[in-house]
Amino acid sequence: MVFSSLPIGIFDSGVGGLTVYRALHDRLPNEHFIYLGDTARVPYGTKSLGTVERYAIENSEFLVSRGIKMLVVACNTASALALPKIRERIGIDVVGVIGPGGRKAVEITKGEPHARIGVIATEATVSSNAYFEAIRRASASAEVFQAGCPLFVPLAEEGWTEEPETYSIAAKYLSKMKEFSPHALVLGCTHYPILRDVIQQTVGENVKLVDSGEATAEEVETLLNEKGLANPNANTGKRQLCDDLDHFYVTDAADRFGRVAERFLGTKPSKLEAIEVYGVDELKGKK
Ligand code: DGL
Numbered sequence: 001m002v003f004s005s006l007p008i009g010i011f012d013s014g015v016g017g018l019t020v021y022r023a024l025h026d027r028l029p030n031e032h033f034i035y036l037g038d039t040a041r042v043p044y045g046t047k048s049l050g051t052v053e054r055y056a057i058e059n060s061e062f063l064v065s066r067g068i069k070m071l072v073v074a075c076n077t078a079s080a081l082a083l084p085k086i087r088e089r090i091g092i093d094v095v096g097v098i099g100p101g102g103r104k105a106v107e108i109t110k111g112e113p114h115a116r117i118g119v120i121a122t123e124a125t126v127s128s129n130a131y132f133e134a135i136r137r138a139s140a141s142a143e144v145f146q147a148g149c150p151l152f153v154p155l156a157e158e159g160w161t162e163e164p165e166t167y168s169i170a171a172k173y174l175s176k177m178k179e180f181s182p183h184a185l186v187l188g189c190t191h192y193p194i195l196r197d198v199i200q201q202t203v204g205e206n207v208k209l210v211d212s213g214e215a216t217a218e219e220v221e222t223l224l225n226e227k228g229l230a231n232p233n234a235n236t237g238k239r240q241l242c243d244d245l246d247h248f249y250v251t252d253a254a255d256r257f258g259r260v261a262e263r264f265l266g267t268k269p270s271k272l273e274a275i276e277v278y279g280v281d282e283l284k285g286k287k
Contacts, residue, residue, distance in 0.1 A: 001067075004229045007032040007247070008220070009063035009071045013055075014042035014250075015157065015260045016190030017074030020097065020213035022241060022265055024072065027217040028224070029239045030231045033246045034066050035269075038277065040252035044077040045122025045150060045189070052124065056082035057089050062249075062277040064090050069229055072220060073097065076189050076212065077122050080130035093223060098125075098188070100219040101212030102134030105184045106142060108208050115142040118177050118207075120199070121188030123148045131188055145180040149173045149192070156191035159263045161198065170195070170202040177203060184208040194264060242269045249275050 008028075010021055014037045021035055036059050038044075044052050056078040060071055070093045073079045073086065079096030087094050109115035119131040126148045135144050151169050160166045177185070185207050187193055193211050200209055224230040235245065242248075242261065248269035250257045258268040 002232065003069055005231050005233055006067050006069040007034045009034050009036070009060075009066070009068035010074050011036040011038065011056075011059040011063060011071070011078070012074040012190055013037070013044040013077065014039045015257055015264065016153065018261055018264045019190055019193045019211075020072065020074035020216060021246075023211065023213040023217040024220060025239070025241055025246075027214075027221055030234050031224075032231070032235075034063060034068060035246065035248045036063055036277070037248070037250045037257055039250045039257055043122070043153060044075060045124050045153065047077075047124060049081050049128075052078055052081040053085045056086055058277045060086045060090050060094075062275070064092065066247075068092065070095065070220070070224070072216065074190055074213065074216075076101075077124045080121075080125040080128040093227065093229075095216060095220055095223065097190075097212040097216045098130045099134050100215035101186050101188060101210055102131050103138045104212075104215035104218075105186050105210045106135055106138035108210065109142065109183045112183050115139065115184075116180060116182045117142050117144050118180060118182035118185040118203075119144065119146040119188045120149045120152075120173070120177070120185065120192060121146065122153070123150055125188055131186060145177060145182065147173060147177050149189070152189065152195055153191045156194035157260050157263075161195060166195065166198050167202065170198050174199070174202050182207055184210055186210045186212060188212060240267070241265050242267045244270045246271065248272045251275065251277055 073096045079098045083096045254274045
């Protein structure tokens, strides 16, 4: 098989990365994807650096063992904490979501003389300052304010996208953000695009929301073209989300993953398997 016709690997701590999968799928209809959701060990957003690095490396090595041409780290927490370690360990291109999300926020606030950029994310992503640094690399002057919104993760998974409780939690989490009055707000966690409407209404219609998954899909497209890695075999017929060209793996609770996937994407993976990612070295010979 030619290298460029291999699938793109995506991993997340669980189901949230499906928002990044959807963005990639929409933008790159000729590509195939292998998705790994580490549902046995989710959440990552409350865990320490060493633990997230270890999980991220195990997930990456599992995906590499399945045969992929590029790795997308869909999980913001893993992107924030573990990207350098992953890059050290695996020999293919690795794209995280933080750089693209940060760069997009700078790009869309370019017209503002004193751009203010807000970031909402998990506790671990916020305390890593990874978004702050990504924004700083793209703009020396943008002012950045970050807020952790941990309860958004279970609310999105429950499908509470319109409930009054979700609006009141959003109002509480985002009150300082509103005072900061950002021009752009980065949705720095896989689950937050599911709560996009609540977040938009809470911060105000004039704030531009940045979906890091969409920004990442744009950069993946550019990278595939630059490196000559775009799939040379166009998919015939209409590509559907979760059709059998894409393969989904979870480390636990496949049924729940399928149910939440349906909530997030309106459809369930047709190929979904529960696996273990520990000791993946043994798998390498069996590919
Ligand atoms: N996927 C995680 C992220 O984007 C959110 C869920 C978790 O805490 O693991 O940061």
